[in-house]
Amino acid sequence: MSWLDSLFGRKSASAQVAKSRLKFAIQIDRSNLSAELLNSLQEDIIRAISQRIDIDREGMKISTERGENGQRLIADIPIKSVRPKTASGE
């Protein structure tokens, strides 16, 4: 009964709703990683891991996920061979 609320001067407090919605929306806006950045990250990860083990580059997926504790970067990297590469390899 919002008209009763206003009659008795009770706060409908839509500003509080606005504030919490804004905080959430802006948090997502700010942490949005661009496709370009994700691609560069993928290249970096491939380069680093390939020095040690054989991975399936084509099957690799990199993505972001939002959870309660903020945003996570998730890399799904299929391994071709578990045998460690020798120092001379690639």
Add this chain to the structure above:
Amino acid sequence: MTATVITITSGKGGVGKTTTTANIGVALARRGKRVACIDADIGLRNLDVVLGLENRIVYDIVDVVEGRARLRQALIRDKRLPELQMLPAAQTRDKTAVNPQQMLKLTDDLRSEVDFILIDSPAGIEHGFKNAIAPADRVIIVTTPEVSAVRDADRIIGLVEAAEKPKPQLILNRLRPGMVKRGDMLATEDVLEILAIDLIGIVPEDESIITSANRGAPVALDDKAQAGLAYTRIAARILGQDVPFAVFEDNSTLLKRFQNWFRNPNGGGS
């Protein structure tokens, strides 16, 4: 002496960039500073009508950039305030008619002639915004206490940072103290907490803004209007003075609220 270039921007349209540019220009000029206002909203020229100078336009910013007119020919001097000049936007071209390098050259040519160059940025985050921001020494972001405007302001703050400009300052426009008091409008502290930048001014919602724009006489010329005084204080802060932020009273009287409540009980009166 070389001018300070201040770009006024917002992301979202309709929050009052042009009104802000015009009024800060007027307020600085009234304090004896030489000011040039540049309308960077090519294709949607409006600073001229807000300043009441629309009848005197001969050349525009694109004419200057493309060499058809000299900068001094295109600048229009305000007869009420000889310290104030305006460079109009082109109306028949689009934002790609000017590039950021040309904006840099244009402002560099002006710097030795004035104390302040105010750039009225177009809405959006693309070409026109990049033009407006390129020569900025300082950036002022205008927002209203609404979710869409604040969110866009946050985006713009990020882009200003990415352009390696100094941290922008905020003008909170169209604040309605009565609504804030009722808890139905984001308060100044809420907006500052979300955006995490410094405040340079609060402008209350004021009908004088509309009536003054109707007449082409910016409200900063009016020492009785609340909004006019707000711009005067912003100009003082731009000049480095420490001016306390005014606390605006709810000017909706009990009678008015009662009338509003009768007309629209669910709206809670506005």
